[in-house]
Amino acid sequence: MRDPEATLRQHELPVTAQRLAVLRAVSRHPHATADALAEIVREDIGAISRQSVYNVLSVLTDNGIIRRIQPADSPARYEDRIGDNHHHLVCRSCGRTEDVCCAVGEAPCLTAHTHHGFKIDEAEVIYWGTCPACQKKR
Amino acid sequence: MRDPEATLRQHELPVTAQRLAVLRAVSRHPHATADALAEIVREDIGAISRQSVYNVLSVLTDNGIIRRIQPADSPARYEDRIGDNHHHLVCRSCGRTEDVCCAVGEAPCLTAHTHHGFKIDEAEVIYWGTCPACQKKR
DNA sequence: CCTAACTTTTTGACAAAGTCCAAAACTCGG
DNA sequence: CCGAGTTTTGGACTTTGTCAAAAAGTTAGG
Numbered sequence: 001m002r003d004p005e006a007t008l009r010q011h012e013l014p015v016t017a018q019r020l021a022v023l024r025a026v027s028r029h030p031h032a033t034a035d036a037l038a039e040i041v042r043e044d045i046g047a048i049s050r051q052s053v054y055n056v057l058s059v060l061t062d063n064g065i066i067r068r069i070q071p072a073d074s075p076a077r078y079e080d081r082i083g084d085n086h087h088h089l090v091c092r093s094c095g096r097t098e099d100v101c102c103a104v105g106e107a108p109c110l111t112a113h114t115h116h117g118f119k120i121d122e123a124e125v126i127y128w129g130t131c132p133a134c135q136k137k138r
Numbered sequence: 139m140r141d142p143e144a145t146l147r148q149h150e151l152p153v154t155a156q157r158l159a160v161l162r163a164v165s166r167h168p169h170a171t172a173d174a175l176a177e178i179v180r181e182d183i184g185a186i187s188r189q190s191v192y193n194v195l196s197v198l199t200d201n202g203i204i205r206r207i208q209p210a211d212s213p214a215r216y217e218d219r220i221g222d223n224h225h226h227l228v229c230r231s232c233g234r235t236e237d238v239c240c241a242v243g244e245a246p247c248l249t250a251h252t253h254h255g256f257k258i259d260e261a262e263v264i265y266w267g268t269c270p271a272c273q274k275k276r
Numbered sequence: 277c278c279t280a281a282c283t284t285t286t287t288g289a290c291a292a293a294g295t296c297c298a299a300a301a302c303t304c305g306g
Numbered sequence: 307c308c309g310a311g312t313t314t315t316g317g318a319c320t321t322t323g324t325c326a327a328a329a330a331g332t333t334a335g336g
Contacts, residue, residue, distance in 0.1 A: 014282095014283060014284070014331085014332050014333070015332080015333095016283090016284065016285080016331070016332075017331095018284080018285070019284090033322095034322080034323085035321095035322085048285085048286095049285065049286050049287070050286095050287095050323090051285075051286065051287080051288095051323095051324085051325095052284080052285050052286070054322095054323070054324080055284075055285075056284090056285095059284095070210035070211070072206075072207075072208035072214075073208070075321080075322060075323090076210075076322085076323090087250070089250060089253060089254060089256050089258070091256065092259075098254045098256070100250040100253070100254075101250075110263060110265075112225070112227060112238040112239075112265050115227065115238070115265075115267075116227060116236045116238075116269070116270075117269070117270035117273075118227050118229065118236070118265070118267040118268060118269050118270070119267050119268045119273060120227070120265045120266070120267035121230075121266060121267050121268075122265070122266040122267075123263060123264075123265050123266075124263070124264045124265075124266060125248060125261060125262070125263050126261075126262045127248070127250050127253075127256070127258050127260070127261050127262075128258070128259055128260040128261075128262060129253075129256040129257050129258035129259050129260075130256060130257045130259075131254070131255070131256050132254075132255035132256070135255075135257060152302085152303050152304070152311095152312065152313070153303080153304095154302075154303075154312095154313065154314080156313080156314070157313090171293095172293080172294085173292095173293085186314085186315095187314065187315045187316070188294090188315095188316090189294095189295085189296095189314075189315065189316075189317095190313080190314050190315070192293095192294070192295080193313075193314075194313095194314095197313095213292080213293060213294090214293085214294090277336100278335100278336085279334105279335090279336085280333105280334095280335090280336105281332105281333090281334090281335105282331105282332085282333085282334105283330100283331080283332070283333095284329100284330080284331065284332080285328100285329080285330070285331080286327100286328085286329075286330085287326100287327095287328085287329095288325105288326095288327100289324105289325085289326090290323105290324080290325075290326100291322100291323085291324075291325095292321100292322090292323085292324100293320100293321090293322090294319105294320085294321085294322105295318105295319080295320075295321095296317100296318085296319075296320095297316105297317090297318090297319100298315100298316100298317100299314100299315085299316095300313105300314080300315075300316100301312100301313080301314070301315085302311105302312080302313065302314080303310105303311090303312075303313085304308105304309105304310095304311095304312100305308100305309100305310095306307100306308090306309095
């Protein structure tokens with residue numbers, strides 16, 4: 001993220017210390033959970049309430065500034081790399097999450113054959129596996 | 139599911155009324171949640187504890203008899219159609235879930251370009267959209 | 277720079293989904 | 307039918323997140 005403050009102003013959102021700190025935290029720690037981000041923000045600006053972390057993350061998500069990803073068996077995670085249609089690779093044992101380029105191409109990168117009358121707006125892909133560290137452990 | 143009892147025996151699992159009823163419920167109501175399944179089982183055999191529903195679903199999942207799917211913003215759902223590598227189509231507003239054939243082919247049906255040293259065992263695809271009923275509502 | 281209107285942040289209670297544990301009940305091989 | 311080993315049950319507990327109201331902060335306008 002080039003300039004968190006400019007980003008907020010571009011979206012006509014009031015600039016607050018909490019929002020700036022959360023944006024920086026998400027930017028520097030991609031795929032962190034709300035809880036982890038709260039800790040990072042506290043080290044940065046001293047304090048923030050749990051609710052504010054959720055508030056800020058919601059506002060940023062709603063404005064398309066960051067993206068929320070919610071893999072199974074994991075609390076939600078956030079990232080600021082948006083609009084490039086990448087997917088995720090998640091470790092089943094430790095939850096480590098990495099970005100992977102879309103295997104197919106432009107969004108929507110996959111088209112379902114049968115769609116049951118649904119209007120499809122996104123194809124989410126998660127690759128499940130075991131990360132190098134967890135492969136060694138066993 | 140042809141024969142729930144035979145299925146349990148094939149996996150050397152003790153046959154109990156709760157397991158049979160949960161298996162029948164999953165088979166007849168694909169994509170139901172644990173809570174919904176508990177209700178269905180209660181109508182069937184009278185009573186079952188919440189914990190037993192979770193126990194049974196775990197055992198069945200661990201033995202590959204049923205599959206657990208966990209879309210974002212929804213409790214886990216279960217289905218007995220396994221091994222055919224199909225994916226899911228989920229309505230963002232009501233959670234309705236439908237099966238869709240794999241867009242690519244055999245499992246693993248997608249291969250990530252960069253894999254960061256991960257050993258990938260599954261590519262999960264969820265198509266997000268709006269179901270016909272929810273399209274009408276708005 | 278100061279004020280007023282409007283948002284945001286905070287605090288604390290609450291909710292949903294699921295897990296942990298020990299006691300009671302059950303299943304199955306012999 | 308018995309006994310060993312599992313499964314089921316009930317209840318407390320945990321995690322992740324939301325609701326609501328009061329306090330504090332932000333921004334536009336004078």
